[in-house]
Amino acid sequence: MDDPVRPASGGFAVPPGAVGDPAVEALVVRAQGGDLPAFNALVLRFQDAVYGLTLRMLGDPASAEDVTQDAFIRAWQRFETYRGGSFRSWLFTIAANRARDELRRRGRRPSSSLDEARDDPDRADLDPADAGPSAHDLVEQAELRRALEAALRRLPDEWREIVVLADIQGLDYSEVAAVTGVPVGTVKSRLSRARGRLRDVIRESPELSAAAGRLVDRR
Amino acid sequence: MDQHDPRMSGAGGPGDGGRIRRPTRAGGADDARLERLSAYLDSWTTDRERAAMERELAADIAAREALDDLRLVRAALANLETPRAPRSFALAAAPVRQRPFALFRRLEWATRGAAGLAALTFAFALVRAPHATEPVMSTAPVVAQESAAVVPAPVETQPVARARETATQTLSVAPTPAVASAGTDGASAPTIVPAAAPAPASAPPAVPTPASASATPAIAPRTLLAPSPTATPAVTMAAVSEPTPGATVEATRFTAAPKPAPTVAAPAAAGTPEPTAAPAPKVASGVDRATTPAPASAPGTTASAVASDSAGETDVAPALGVLALLLVLLATIQRVGGTPHDDA
Numbered sequence: 001m002d003d004p005v006r007p008a009s010g011g012f013a014v015p016p017g018a019v020g021d022p023a024v025e026a027l028v029v030r031a032q033g034g035d036l037p038a039f040n041a042l043v044l045r046f047q048d049a050v051y052g053l054t055l056r057m058l059g060d061p062a063s064a065e066d067v068t069q070d071a072f073i074r075a076w077q078r079f080e081t082y083r084g085g086s087f088r089s090w091l092f093t094i095a096a097n098r099a100r101d102e103l104r105r106r107g108r109r110p111s112s113s114l115d116e117a118r119d120d121p122d123r124a125d126l127d128p129a130d131a132g133p134s135a136h137d138l139v140e141q142a143e144l145r146r147a148l149e150a151a152l153r154r155l156p157d158e159w160r161e162i163v164v165l166a167d168i169q170g171l172d173y174s175e176v177a178a179v180t181g182v183p184v185g186t187v188k189s190r191l192s193r194a195r196g197r198l199r200d201v202i203r204e205s206p207e208l209s210a211a212a213g214r215l216v217d218r219r
Numbered sequence: 220m221d222q223h224d225p226r227m228s229g230a231g232g233p234g235d236g237g238r239i240r241r242p243t244r245a246g247g248a249d250d251a252r253l254e255r256l257s258a259y260l261d262s263w264t265t266d267r268e269r270a271a272m273e274r275e276l277a278a279d280i281a282a283r284e285a286l287d288d289l290r291l292v293r294a295a296l297a298n299l300e301t302p303r304a305p306r307s308f309a310l311a312a313a314p315v316r317q318r319p320f321a322l323f324r325r326l327e328w329a330t331r332g333a334a335g336l337a338a339l340t341f342a343f344a345l346v347r348a349p350h351a352t353e354p355v356m357s358t359a360p361v362v363a364q365e366s367a368a369v370v371p372a373p374v375e376t377q378p379v380a381r382a383r384e385t386a387t388q389t390l391s392v393a394p395t396p397a398v399a400s401a402g403t404d405g406a407s408a409p410t411i412v413p414a415a416a417p418a419p420a421s422a423p424p425a426v427p428t429p430a431s432a433s434a435t436p437a438i439a440p441r442t443l444l445a446p447s448p449t450a451t452p453a454v455t456m457a458a459v460s461e462p463t464p465g466a467t468v469e470a471t472r473f474t475a476a477p478k479p480a481p482t483v484a485a486p487a488a489a490g491t492p493e494p495t496a497a498p499a500p501k502v503a504s505g506v507d508r509a510t511t512p513a514p515a516s517a518p519g520t521t522a523s524a525v526a527s528d529s530a531g532e533t534d535v536a537p538a539l540g541v542l543a544l545l546l547v548l549l550a551t552i553q554r555v556g557g558t559p560h561d562d563a
Contacts, residue, residue, distance in 0.1 A: 034316075040309035047308045052301040065305060072308045077316050141298075148295055166261075167296035173263050192257035192289075193250065199288045202295065212291040215298050 021087075028087055032079050039079075043072050046088055049169060050095045056164045057099040059153055067102055071095035089175045096161060096179050103157055137214070144202075144211040151201040158182075159194040166191050256286050260293065334546035341543050344536040 024045070030038035050071060055064035071094045082090050152160055158180075165176045166187070176191075177184045202208045258264050259272045276282050 034313070036310060036313045039313075043309045044307065047304040048301050051304040051308075055302055061305065068304065069308050072310065073314050076310060077314055079316065144295055145299055148299060163296065167293050168299055168301070170297070173261065188258050188263065189250075189254055192254040195257055195289050195292045196250075196253050198292045198296070202292065203288075209291075212295045216291055216294045 024087055028082065031076075032082070036076075039076055042087070046091050047072070049088065050091055053092055053164060053169060054095050054099045056152060056168065057096065057157070057161055058102060063102055064099075067098045068095060071098050074098070086175060089171060089179055092165065092169065092171070092175075093179045096165070100157075100161075137211075140207060140211040140214075144208050144215075147201055147205065147208050148198060151198050155194055155197060159190050159197070162187055162190045163194040163198070167195070252282065253285065253289075256282065257289055260286060260289050330546060330549050334543060334549070337539055337543035337546055341536060341539040344539060 024042070027038045027042050027045075031042060047068065051064055051068045054067045054071070055061060058064050058067065071091065075091060075094050078094075152163070155163065161180060162176055165171045165179055166173070171179065173184050173187050173191075176187045180187070182190075202212050255264075255268070255272055259269065262269075264272065276286065
């Protein structure tokens with residue numbers, strides 16, 4: 001049960017950095033030996049995922065940037081604590097811990113939304129790379145994303161972290177449990193409740209429901 | 220449910236692909252069923268759980284609708300794009316890696332063992348030290364003699380190594396004028412004085428002479444810490460008279476002095492400014508009577524030897540204690556600092 005591959009129907013391919021990726025493993029071995037360029041290659045490979053995790057956990061691009069940078073620095077400093085397994089999960093563990101520390105330091109919920117960051121004209125990188133085939137679909141999908149992002153922000157921090165790791169980053173239950181430090185049973189419980197909450201958000205709008213249905217049909 | 224044996228059953232396959240229903244029967248699914256459905260959707264169930272869920276899905280349309288809703292949510296979340304990093308987070312220079320903790324972790328059991336061993340040694344030294352000093356209590360005059368005899372050597376004539384060897388035995392005696400005078404008279408005094416050490420061990424209680432009376436305070440403060448400046452020179456002169464086999468141990472040690480002088484008693488007595496120097500021969504006479512086997516001396520072990528041994532124990536014990544504390548502190552640091560899993 002080490003890092004089982006999720007079913008194809010779930011829409012997740014084997015994520016980069018999962019166990020068995022020879023390129024990642026080679027870079028990890030070199031980085032453990034003190035090879036900074038190899039480590040930087042890993043950074044470039046995973047920085048989007050780590051930044052995405054911290055951004056959704058914190059909701060603040062500036063804080064997410066700081067936490068992501070700090071996570072990579074700590075990953076280098078404590079590379080010896082990596083004992084095999086999914087390197088991406090190990091990175092997520094460091095980043096999620098730093099993000100949790102930041103949340104505790106703030107003592108409040110995410111300060112801003114991903115949508116607000118997306119509205120920033122300087123943050124065109126947050127726009128989706130691909131969209132639906134029609135203008136109507138584009139608008140509908142954008143509305144669905146906005147609604148989901150808003151619903152994510154309203155989730156409790158513990159739920160949001162788990163649903164981001166499981167349903168957005170594609171980690172399985174055991175990996176999520178390892179990253180968050182909670183039992184698998186807790187992961188199952190929190191994930192199901194978070195999904196239930198998001199389901200209720202989508203239900204509120206027939207348009208959102210239809211957009212979500214089309215997403216499933218496209219898969 | 221925590222003991223999972225999930226089978227990748229493909230349970231999350233697309234269903235009817237419809238829209239999420241308006242709150243109808245699906246909204247009544249309780250948390251437990253929602254959790255089971257969610258786990259089934261992710262194929263994180265045992266065979267038994269999966270079979271039970273499939274029976275429930277076949278029998279309950281609301282369960283199927285709830286499962287489809289969860290599937291839509293999961294698909295929508297998976298469709299959320301991953302925001303691109305605003306910049307490169309590659310490290311321009313390698314930060315210092317925290318390797319010391321890794322070294323501590325590797326040496327964790329070694330340091331723990333060393334700390335335990337040091338602690339045991341320290342405890343053993345502590346337990347043993349009081350027993351070793353008991354004979355010294357009964358032969359306190361001997362110790363006093365030894366102290367007085369030893370003092371002059373480090374003052375002026377003995378090498379530094381010798382001075383360090385005897386320093387702890389003469390802490391309280393060293394500042395006395397008698398010591399200074401003995402030292403100036405020559406180094407021969409120490410070479411002979413301890414020879415009579417065991418003899419007066421039983422004598423002072425039996426002979427209440429002024430000399431023995433002056434030597435008595437040396438007994439009270441236990442062993443070498445007697446603060447009486449008058450006791451030591453008196454006994455020093457008494458010690459000249461009667462060397463005993465038991466004292467040869469100390470005598471042998473002291474004859475290693477680089478400057479042996481044959482004449483001791485007279486200069487020592489003459490050079491001692493203490494008024495107790497004169498009655499010293501009386502003590503010597505007492506010593507003559509007491510040269511019979513000293514009752515306080517342990518069989519096979521002279522009092523002076525015991526005293527020196529006990530002094531050696533007390534020298535080592537603090538060092539061992541400090542060592543033990545350092546090792547325990549090291550182990551504690553590695554326990555605190557060696558938890559890099561707080562980040563990973």
